[in-house]
Amino acid sequence: MKLPESLAIKSGHLYCGDVDTVWLAEKFGTPLYVTNERHVIKNYRRFEAALKKYVDNVQLLYAAKANENPVLIQTLAREGAGADVFSLGELRAALEGGMPTDKLLFNGSSKTQADLRAAVEHGIRISVDSVDELHQLDAITQELKKPIKIGFRVNPEINVPTHPKIATGIKNSKFGIPAEMILDAYKQALACKYITPVGMHCHIGSQILEIEPFAIACGVIMKVAKEITKLGVKLEFVDFGGGLGIPYHRGENPDAAPTPEEYAAAVMPVFVAACKEAGISPAFWVEPGRWMVGESTVLLTKVNSVKRVHKTFINVDAGFNLLIRPAMYDSWHEVVVANKADAPATITATVTGPICETGDILAADRNLPETVTGDIVAVLDAGAYGYAMSSQYNSRPRCPEVLVNGDKAELMRRAETYEDMTATVVYPSWHRK
Ligand SMILES: Cc1ncc(COP(=O)(O)O)c(C=O)c1O
């Protein structure tokens, strides 16, 4: 199996950077998320360099939803990243991570008045998702007498080869405004006293392993850019969203995941030509989440027991409470027995979590080395939508997260406790002791 660059095998153990994951599991306990910071930094630099080969005016907005740990956001902020934020919580994480407000875009198809108000008060650009939202924003800006720059999210109506639950730019998606209705939205925005439309936003979906849809979307969006320029909109940015997939299948028949260089080679010429034709020079914005952090992280989990019945179950201490992707999208994550990382596969087994649901399977029917109680199983490529989508289901406190940099390894989030989980519980008066 071709491991992600964040990992290596040394003396039979799986390493993250220069740190033995088996040692990490012992020191910090399991389950444990472990992230290679240098890998995240490398990814950021590579993505930015690929785009900057074509135009200088490029801004990467890390999709904070993929992994909103403020430490990682700080890592990316130091590299110059901004963020796509989808909630007040993500906004706060981005600000705490040190991202400047002019590198943030407040996204969302169902924003509250409080969301809009916060964006206006912080002076953060907003991706407006409906004309109704525009009118609400108009009222807020008039009340606060504060100007705000916006873009609209355009739905390019493109089918993408990914799981239907994460295809966002398809015709019947809840996101964005269809291209045929967008001119009217911009006209209405131009008429608002404190609102200046300066941008355009789209996002066609996530975990996309083909490049063509990105280039097609760019063409559709830039056609709209030309039209709205004619209306009098002075475009400062066009944001093409995220979506670049990673190779979750790493064994036989590995995923042929596109690279940022391939992405840039397909998309940037379309963008550059369309800008030239329309006589505009907006910044090129992009919102990678998964590609930035997905491969950087493993979830370490200990084997509680091995059950040999009609098949072999390896029962581990992490389940869909900590990594919901396999249960939610039937996603594939490679698993490696971290303390037997170069041992030959001799059994076929299913790695199951401790949650009281049949669907709590992390990896089904995998070829693994002989595995026993106490072994450490590493679930690969868990950095995006892993901890971020975790829960406390079955009253299980969330596990800690460790950040590795070279040979250094420290907590970037401690384990939750029972007290953390119940801190918000309030007993009604007739229940008090
Ligand atoms: C608006 C928006 N931008 C960016 C992303 C990040 O996508 P990905 O993690 O696939 O790069 C998403 C998630 O799909 C999104 O909804």
Ligand SMILES: N[C@@H](CCCC[NH3+])C(=O)O
């Ligand atoms: N949560 C999804 C990706 C959705 C991206 C957010 N729009 C996943 O784990 O693959």
